[in-house]
Amino acid sequence: xxxxxxxxxxxxxxxxxxxxxxxxxxxxxxxxxxxxxxxxxxxxxxxxxxxxxxxxxxxxxxxxxxxxxxxxxxxxxxxxxxxxxxxxxxxxxxxxxxxxxxxxxxxxxxxxxxxxxxxxxxxxxxxxxxxxxxxxxxxxxxxxxxxxxxxxxxxxxxxxxxxxxxxxxxxxxxxxxxxxxxxxxxxxxxxxxxxxxxxxxxxxxxxxxxxxxxxxxxxxxxxxxxxxxxxxxxxxxxxxxxxxxxxxxxxxxxxxxxxxxxxxxxxxxxxxxxxxxxxxxxxxxxxxxxxxxxxxxxxxxxxxxxxxxxxxxxxxxxxxxxxxxxxxxxxxxxxxxxxxxxxxxxxxxxxxxxxxxxxxxxxxxxxxxxxxxxxxxxxxxxxxxxxxxxxxxxxxxxxxxxxxxxxxxxxxxxxxxxxxxxxxxxxxx
Numbered sequence: 263x264x265x266x267x268x269x270x271x272x273x274x275x276x277x278x279x280x281x282x283x284x285x286x287x288x289x290x291x292x293x294x295x296x297x298x299x300x301x302x303x304x305x306x307x308x309x310x311x312x313x314x315x316x317x318x319x320x321x322x323x324x325x326x327x328x329x330x331x332x333x334x335x336x337x338x339x340x341x342x343x344x345x346x347x348x349x350x351x352x353x354x355x356x357x358x359x360x361x362x363x364x365x366x367x368x369x370x371x372x373x374x375x376x377x378x379x380x381x382x383x384x385x386x387x388x389x390x391x392x393x394x395x396x397x398x399x400x401x402x403x404x405x406x407x408x409x410x411x412x413x414x415x416x417x418x419x420x421x422x423x424x425x426x427x428x429x430x431x432x433x434x435x436x437x438x439x440x441x442x443x444x445x446x447x448x449x450x451x452x453x454x455x456x457x458x459x460x461x462x463x464x465x466x467x468x469x470x471x472x473x474x475x476x477x478x479x480x481x482x483x484x485x486x487x488x489x490x491x492x493x494x495x496x497x498x499x500x501x502x503x504x505x506x507x508x509x510x511x512x513x514x515x516x517x518x519x520x521x522x523x524x525x526x527x528x529x530x531x532x533x534x535x536x537x538x539x540x541x542x543x544x545x546x547x548x549x550x551x552x553x554x555x556x557x558x559x560x561x562x563x564x565x566x567x568x569x570x571x572x573x574x575x576x577x578x579x580x581x582x583x584x585x586x587x588x589x590x591x592x593x594x595x596x597x598x599x600x601x602x603x604x605x606x607x608x609x610x611x612x613x614x615x616x617x618x619x620x621x622x623x624x625x626x627x628x629x630x631x632x633x634x635x636x637x638x639x640x641x642x643x644x645x646x647x648x649x650x651x652x653x654x655x656x657x658x659x660x661x662x663x664x665x666x667x668x669x670x671x672x673x674x675x676x677x678x679x680x681x682x683x684x685x686x687x688x689x690x691x
Contacts (some may be wrong), residue, residue, distance in 0.1 A: 279474045283331045285356070288549045288560055290335025291588070295547075295562065295580055296359050296433060296462070297336065297551060300378075302576045307429045307458060308376025317377045319459075320363045321421065323414050325382040327389050328360040329394040336362075339587070359433055360393065364400040379405040379428070381421060383556045387411040402611035413443055422453060429458035435691040438469045440496040444503065444534070447565070451539035454567050461565040465546065467524040468559050474513040474523060498553065501527065521557050528561055533563060543569025545649050547581045552586045572641030573649055581650025594678065598687075613652060618660055620646070622669060625689050632673070632686040635661060661687065 300320065308318050333355030336477070340346045340353050352365050360382050363490050367378035384390040390411040397406060407424065414434075415596045432450055433441050442463070448463050479486070498506045509527060516522040516570035532544045549560040565573040588610075590602055596688075624645050629638060643649065652660075664670050665681055671690050676682040 264479040270621050275629045283337070285333040285358075287551045288558075289358075290333075290355075290468065291549050291584055292361060292435065292464070293357065293359060294335060294339055294587075295577075297340075297353065297362050297366075297577060298580050299460075299462075300347075300363055300431065303460065304366065304370055304376050306571065307368065308378075308420055315376070317379060317426075317428045319379050319381065319425050319428050320367075321381045321383075321425075321430060321432045322360050322363065323417075323421075323432065323434040324436050325393055325408075326358055326435075327392040328358045348490055351491055355592065359435060360397060361400065364397060364404060364406060367404050367406075369399060374611055378566060379643050380407070381424060382406070382408045383412070383417045383421065384408070385411055385413050388681075402614075415446065418446060418449070422449070424529045425453070425457075427457050429534045429669045430454070431459055432461040434461070434463045435468075436464055436466070436467055439473050439500050444498040444501060444505075445499075446515055447535065448636045451541045451565065451567075453537070454565070455540035455542075459569065460572055461541075463529055463563045463565070464549075465561045465563045466559065467521075467561055468529065468557070470497065470500075470527045471513075471517075471524040474509060474527070475517060478510060491626040502538065505534070514578075524665065528563075529608065532563065537567070539569070542567050543644070545569070545573050545577065545647070547577070547584070547649055550588060553585070553591065557650075566567050569644060570640050575654075579641050579653055582653040583678065585650055593627075610652070610656065614656060614660060617646070617652065621657075621660055622664060625664070625670070629670075629687070629689045632688045634683070635681060635685050635687055636683040638687060658683070668677050 279620065282550045296540070304318055306313055308316070309566065312318070323684050333675060336353050336355045336357055343494060346353075352369065353362065357365070360380070363378070367380055370376045370378050381395060384393050390408070394408055397408065400406075402443055408418070414436075421436045421481055425626045430453065432454075436442055447461065452462065453459070473493045473496055477490045477497065481490070492507055493509075497509065501509060508530065512526055512530075513523055516526060528546060532546060533542055535544045543566045544563065545566075546563045548555075548558040550558045564572070564577060586606065590599070621642055623636075624642060628641060628645065631643070638661065639654050642657055643654075661670065662681055665672055667686065667691055672685050672687045672689045676685070681687065
């Protein structure tokens, strides 16, 4: 591969000064996911129960300006959601993640549910100034700390001290590869394992491949050799100490196969986090601009110490909803809507057919003893490892069919003798 610089974005690079002029569809997808997850996080962990807290933290490590000049993807989504409809006047298409968090904090405060404390870091001085201006009208009577402009690595020690051991939701929406390191992620993992919370991290698939390519480019030019060393250091810092011993030969093996290296790198990154950090679960979701996008520029990596709840119940449904929303993107015609509904149902049935034998094998491996249906669904979602592939009700339908075929036996049936979520099932020996 030559030393020529590759252009990651054809229209509007995320590290340009114009990034906050217009929100792109992948940013809208991230914001919808965070919109839903912040609410779920605070409703689950905020309260008076022994496992809950009256104070929770939200950390935006790469906050940006907080809002866009032109936006998409929030208002119609909130207005069409029965769950979020009552908040339809509070959220705007132009909202970025810091504004979304502050608006939730205001709602929680009005409900007297929980105090959501917001911490925002933005390294760029001019962007940081705009962030403070955009947040100003929402900060009254809310806890919000906007750090003075500095790199995330320099902000992190002060930030961790400020969290005061409250459960924390971290959102690290980085630009490129060098925003955050593997060791910093492990530090966050240690905090989450002690005090609860989750980490959402943007993984730049194409930038990762670009760094690998640039770092292994052959050249005798001293400047290019020095640049190659920098690319190597950046990517190694993200993927883990000494990871260049793994990713460099893998790049040479896979670089002629489109998308293969970036897929390998994502799985390698997740695998190392599971092995070397204190997170008990690491999952990911492809952030696509179009439903049939074969090379998503980003993946949203989610790390949790309670994957059964975070992945199996919340995120699986949120990611499925994002897939469906993307499938129906920009459709305005009733005729087209009816057609797409049929096609979506057809695709869902194809997924069910495809996954059913995999599920049966998983059940034979893991369901020797009795287990409630609800827990079995969570088990399958975690073992499948493809969050959002099907929603929970569809997994339940598959289990009912397998039960009818005599592969499963059930007890504690419902009043009409049917298998319900509280029923216990196990594989037939």
